[in-house]
Amino acid sequence: MGASTGSSSSGTMLAEINVTPFVDVMLVLLVIFMITTPMMHEMAEEHSEVEMDLPMVQDADTRVQIDNVDQLILSIDENLQLYLGPEPLVDCGPYRDEEGPNPFEPCFAELQAKIENNRRLQEDGRLYLLADTNIPYGVVVGSMNRIRLAGVNRVGMVTNPELRADSE
Numbered sequence: 001m002g003a004s005t006g007s008s009s010s011g012t013m014l015a016e017i018n019v020t021p022f023v024d025v026m027l028v029l030l031v032i033f034m035i036t037t038p039m040m041h042e043m044a045e046e047h048s049e050v051e052m053d054l055p056m057v058q059d060a061d062t063r064v065q066i067d068n069v070d071q072l073i074l075s076i077d078e079n080l081q082l083y084l085g086p087e088p089l090v091d092c093g094p095y096r097d098e099e100g101p102n103p104f105e106p107c108f109a110e111l112q113a114k115i116e117n118n119r120r121l122q123e124d125g126r127l128y129l130l131a132d133t134n135i136p137y138g139v140v141v142g143s144m145n146r147i148r149l150a151g152v153n154r155v156g157m158v159t160n161p162e163l164r165a166d167s168e
Helices: 020-046 105-116 119-124 137-149 162-167
Strands: 073-076 081-084 087-091 126-131 154-157
Touching: 073 137, 081 105, 087 105, 105 137, 119 126, 126 137, 137 154
Parallel strands: 073 126, 126 154
Antiparallel strands: 073 081, 081 087
């Protein structure tokens, strides 16, 4: 689009873009995003939990009896008690009903400290995790994260949680 400069004798066209419609559109979009963003955040909080069943393996050829394994197994029972082998390590049960973005943080910090101080784990760098199928998924993921932060780089999952009942 061109606009004349007012003098018809020169014959030059002034090429300027009228930005007023663009500014209007951008302001409308800004208002829309300002209104919808808090709504989306509230909806995300309502639907942030994910129902998930942990995998169970049946009739596998590679079944292992937990008592016959020489590796350390970190087990988490349905009461959120963590055991390293047969010995109790951390009790996360009291944090189950706490509110906040990460209610298990004190439990995870204690787990990390105890793993950092375990000489066998630091030397071997390997740990297996056995979690009950009825515990919150965040406890499993948070525990795995803290195990890695404590210096144990090889973390395996025991996929036969039903064997925990057999071994007790």
